[in-house]
Amino acid sequence: MVQxxxxxxxxxxxxxxxxxxxxxxxxxxxxxxSITDLAEKFHMTLTGMKKHVxxxxxxxxxxxxxxxxVRTCQLGPRRLEDEAGWLEQYRQRWDERFDELEKVVDELxxxxxxxxxxxxx
Amino acid sequence: MVQxxxxxxxxxxxxxxxxxxxxxxxxxxxxxxSITDLAEKFHMTLTGMKKHVxxxxxxxxxxxxxxxxVRTCQLGPRRLEDEAGWLEQYRQRWDERFDELEKVVDELxxxxxxxxxxxxx
Numbered sequence: 001m002v003q004x005x006x007x008x009x010x011x012x013x014x015x016x017x018x019x020x021x022x023x024x025x026x027x028x029x030x031x032x033x034s035i036t037d038l039a040e041k042f043h044m045t046l047t048g049m050k051k052h053v054x055x056x057x058x059x060x061x062x063x064x065x066x067x068x069x070v071r072t073c074q075l076g077p078r079r080l081e082d083e084a085g086w087l088e089q090y091r092q093r094w095d096e097r098f099d100e101l102e103k104v105v106d107e108l109x110x111x112x113x114x115x116x117x118x119x120x121x
Numbered sequence: 122m123v124q125x126x127x128x129x130x131x132x133x134x135x136x137x138x139x140x141x142x143x144x145x146x147x148x149x150x151x152x153x154x155s156i157t158d159l160a161e162k163f164h165m166t167l168t169g170m171k172k173h174v175x176x177x178x179x180x181x182x183x184x185x186x187x188x189x190x191v192r193t194c195q196l197g198p199r200r201l202e203d204e205a206g207w208l209e210q211y212r213q214r215w216d217e218r219f220d221e222l223e224k225v226v227d228e229l230x231x232x233x234x235x236x237x238x239x240x241x242x
Contacts, residue, residue, distance in 0.1 A: 006140035017134035019127035022207065029214030079215050084208045086143070087201055093150030094200050 015059035032074040125203045136180035153195040
């Protein structure tokens with residue numbers, strides 16, 4: 001398999017392992033939003049939302065900028081290229097593996113049937 | 122965006138957020154292996170490897186069966202369909218969002234340039 005930077009994948013998959021954080025990314029895919037907006041939208045305290053945004057920021061999935069007293073969030077620089085690549089490779093492997101197993105099962109079934117035929121004769 | 126089962130995605134992305142666990146999946150994509158084999162391969166104690174396999178098993182990414190005293194691991198039933206789907210949608214959104222931003226920047230640059238031209242006249 002292609003080698004990906006492990007620490008990066010660790011951080012981004014961990015960031016994606018929470019429904020609220022995935023929701024925040026979906027929201028920011030539609031439009032930028034302040035932390036206050038996000039907290040309201042996801043029925044969460046400001047402190048809770050700040051933590052989630054922090055996790056996303058460290059994973060490069062969100063960037064924030066402070067204008068006056070408002071901190072606005074937008075999608076970060078990472079396009080999840082490596083993550084999608086890893087999943088794609090895994091799924092190809094999975095398909096190959098299950099194709100192999102299917103062949104083995106088919107062969108066993110065929111052998112069993114010809115055994116039965118022999119016994120009947 | 123298409124709605125995916127949140128708990129499932131939480132569990133699978135969390136399972137993928139560890140380099141050893143991703144390594145185990147890559148290994149099982151090549152051939153089945155016992156927990157002892159995996160522990161050796163990843164320079165880990167049996168207890169440590171059992172924990173990792175447990176996380177993968179709960180996420181449906183690995184199944185294990187015990188024959189005599191050996192517990193053998195193989196790839197589980199989940200093909201990471203929803204996870205790949207989520208990432209794909211996100212990346213499309215990301216592209217659209219950055220295309221939009223690029224257009225805004227282009228427009229601002231054009232306006233700035235025509236302002237400059239006006240001032241020079």
